[in-house]
Amino acid sequence: MLSIKDLQVSVEGKTILNGLNLEVKAGEIHAIMGPNGSGKSTLAHVLSGKDGYDVDGGSATYKGMDLLDLAPEVRAREGMFLAFQYPIEIPGVNNTSFLKKALNEIRKHRGEDELDAIDFLALIKKQMELVEMKEDLLKRPVNQGFSGGEKKRNEILQMAVLNPELAILDETDSGLDIDALRIVAGGVNKLRSKDNAFVVITHYQRLLDYIIPDHVHVLSEGKIIKSGGKELAFELEERGYDWLLEHA
């Protein structure tokens, strides 16, 4: 589904990703771990099409398409989803109408009929139970005045409604208490299927107690320096990152 080969990315002349390789297949959950400044968020941003990153070399192919050549909205319509580390507040844009608009853009792209207000509300109510979100948050402007946990739940709600093929979760666990973490992880686990894939970017191992990854990768200085199964995450929890960095 996603194939990243020798990806090199810089920001204002400073190299951040330095020859990154990653293969993600449908049905898999990949965890990308690493210390601060290793390039985790840059990877998430580049994959979702944020401005301000220069691709200096390598490639990223998504469902056979040159991903880096697609506009951010086209990536989303093709089934990619980024759960933001810091979800943006958008005053004046209603949470429900925003999400309805987003879903219908994606449906249009797929050649499906747009959902009307009634069908959409039924869908969103169902998915809200998944993330245990209060209904009044739907009536508010996008993320405005939401607590940290509510913002992250709103990301997972969006993910549940848009039903992506490839979801990238950028430090979704940061700033979450254990209850919120459980709910967010529960959402991911319920959405998981053989047809979709998740890339879970995290600094800490604790999210991986709830979302069990198939593959764990350690990112350091813009490269994956070690890959393994879920046991690698436990090892990192016990030993920290230093032993790996010394080897690298």
Next chain:
Amino acid sequence: MADIYPDIKTWLQEKSIDTHASDYVLSPERRTESLRAVAENNFPTRKDEEWRYTPIANVVNRSIQSGTDLSIDADDLQEIKQIVPEACHVVFVDGQYSAELSDDLAAVAKQGVDISPLSEMNASQGQLAEAMVTNANFSDTNIFQYMTLGLVNSGLFIHVEQNTEVEQPLHIIYVNGPTKSAVVQTPVNFIRLGTNSRFTCIQHFVNSDESKAITIPADFFDLAEGSGIQSYRIGVESDQTDHISNSYARIADSARFVSHQYLLGSRLTRSNTEVLFDGEGAEAVLRGIYLGDNDQHLDIRTYVDHAKPNCMSDQHFRGILGGKARGVFNGLVMVQKDAQHTNAEQSNKNLLLSREARVDTKPQLEIYADDVKCGHGATVGELDEDALFYLQSRGIGREEAAQMLIHAFAAEVTQDITIGSLQPYILEKLDKKLSEISGP
């Protein structure tokens, strides 16, 4: 048959010589005095501090025509009326009251309103109108005001009787037909609210793309104790129309003046609103959006005079400027020495959609009392890139995402509109214009 004059000065000279002025509606002394002021004052230039950001050479040098054939498209007018279907509609064509196109004013009178076109005022109405002009103490006096007062030949006199809540809004529509040269229109409304009365009025300046006009209106509001008005001004005139307006409101004890301005049209707009608190416990709420594209120039001025204690004023204006458009916001809140416990808020936010768009904003506070709560602020910014990316990352195209953000920026002001059908109309107008606006 229309007479054509090369510029406004020549036209004014001709008008001043016309000693009959049989259509003039205020006192002969008012006319003499105002026209003398017109003759003695020059048109402001950029050297005048109050006009520093608003060049009016293009207004002064327009060719003017007097007399029009008063032809307008009946279907278009019907459409405009339908924007507020429940309202009583009063129509002015080229600044002249049209009984034929207007609803019967008797229906409004039945609801407890003494209402009359200025041309048909009786003696007591005329005296009240005259007094409202005399008592208005504009901080910004200029030649355009004198022109309006020296030439006024149309408008409405409205007096809402005490304890009367008028449910039906009054929709005043100003239209122009297609002309070769600019028509000068100087309508004036005198709106008086009796004790504890309520009134809603919409002034709608709307003309066709072929219309050429210089609109120089004035409004005088007088709110007695406990009364309240919702006053709307909607400017959607053609890009061959210049619009320079002055409003003056006097507010007595516990009265509430709410003004909404949606200025989307015209080549040049300058809107001056002045509010005097002449009683305690009163409120003034001023809302406005100005949206400019191409070479449009939109200049908003407010002056709120807290002359009495315990009053509240709340101003919120937002500008959206694309193309080479320019916006000016100049708001002054004056808190006099005796105006303790004043609560005054003033905010002006601007969104620039192109590199060549520009805004000059100057929110000002002058405070001479010591126990007050006042705040003011202005921002000028571009669209939030992070918000754009967030919307895009959910599948919404960049242009549409930009529209959503601008729409949201405007909608925070339009949510205060109290007339159900007016809000969608304004937002639709905004969206239509935004979709045509030239980006960076």
